[in-house]
């Protein structure tokens with residue numbers, strides 16, 4: 563009963579105004595941010611944290627991506643979640659559990675491929691995804707998640723398998739959740755969009771496009787506290803410099819990922 567390793571999946575690059583990352587700081591400055599779902603290999607099956615950008619947009623960009631095309635800086639067939647999983651010999655049918663950090667379009671684009679999986683989402687996020695407040699509806703593309711999938715709606719923290727548990731981190735969206743992964747000698751806190759950049763940790767600032775700024779700050783503090791208490795570390799996958807620090811799949815992080823101790827599967 564243990565976590566065997568963790569893989570960072572390269573699912574493209576978005577570009578946005580820096581104020582998306584750091585609330586009210588950096589107007590007019592464009593930054594490139596990676597999209598990085600995370601695969602966790604455990605004795606109890608594979609767990610996938612988020613499903614990335616919808617690859618069908620490569621063929622039908624106007625219909626699938628629509629106005630979001632302006633955010634997509636780089637996305638090729640290589641960045642398809644299925645191709646990324648294949649790099650480690652895994653297919654969507656092998657994924658036992660999917661955890662959606664939230665229902666924004668760059669985290670749910672591949673949801674429909676996981677019709678064999680149990681998909682965990684907070685009930686509050688599920689509700690909001692279908693009926694978002696008008697100021698936030700642009701971030702939700704209903705047809706990405708509106709499929710007859712095995713959604714398991716949860717309210718609060720939840721243990722997915724031994725060593726992998728969901729913890730709520732609301733603020734960016736009403737039902738945002740993060741994933742805590744107990745590697746061999748490290749507690750990896752996968753922040754999702756509760757933390758957009760390392761700069762947000764240093765300056766204690768929430769994501770720019772927060773649904774609730776105060777709760778965003780609380781979640782930022784909560785996640786840092788979980789990491790600190792467990793002698794762990796926060797992983798900020800949208801950080802513009804993420805790929806300077808970490809290696810994409812097929813590299814497998816078996817323990818302290820910060821030390822780039824990796825082995826190929």
Ligand SMILES: [Zn+2]
Nearest residue numbers: 666668669755
């Ligand atoms: Zn995102």
